[in-house]
């Protein structure tokens with residue numbers, strides 16, 4: 548067979564590409580999903596595509612600009628119907644999202660292309676992570692991309708790592724994935740799977 552007929556594999560440049568690979572493998576059509584930080588909407592778009600018309604996505608952001616960019620991206624792809632955009636903090640997740648949820652993703656830090664002064668913060672991130680665990684079905688995934696390379700991002704990344712490392716290994720399977728042949732402060736991804744049996 549000619550190599551031009553082979554499928555093109557996604558390039559795993561950075562942790563977000565890795566989270567997308569995992570989501571593509573795990574998420575089934577009809578799933579209920581949460582994007583805790585929709586930003587420019589790239590992650591929300593993938594979740595909306597994977598959930599399909601019978602599923603649903605709740606996407607949070609505290610910045611109007613983020614919601615507008617996400618809404619435009621979804622509209623262009625014809626995927627707006629299965630997404631609820633929420634202009635509020637992800638620390639209200641438990642109140643606003645309907646269970647059961649198959650996956651929750653966090654992409655921490657600031658909105659690319661906007662003020663770096665508006666960023667996720669350890670206290671609200673931790674509150675939202677605790678709520679995300681309460682929403683997750685057995686086998687469900689929580690994916691968190693951390694950015695230790697920017698001011699404040701290092702402390703937040705440590706807070707999230709400490710929280711995740713403290714979860715019971717009987718109830719949760721916790722993984723850390725980061726590219727080894729780059730700077731020690733490069734972004735990395737944490738995966739928490741709800742290990743309870745169905």
Ligand SMILES: C[S@@+](CC[C@H](N)C(=O)[O-])C[C@H]1O[C@@H](n2cnc3c(N)ncnc32)[C@H](O)[C@@H]1O
Pocket residue numbers: 583584585586587588589590591607608609610613635636637638654655656657658659665666667668671672
């Ligand atoms: C790195 S960006 C997200 C990137 C996005 N997932 C994408 O695909 O483009 C982080 C986002 O988190 C948002 N954010 C900060 N604090 C938040 C909070 N408490 N709740 C929800 N979003 C928040 C910021 O406004 C910013 O847009």
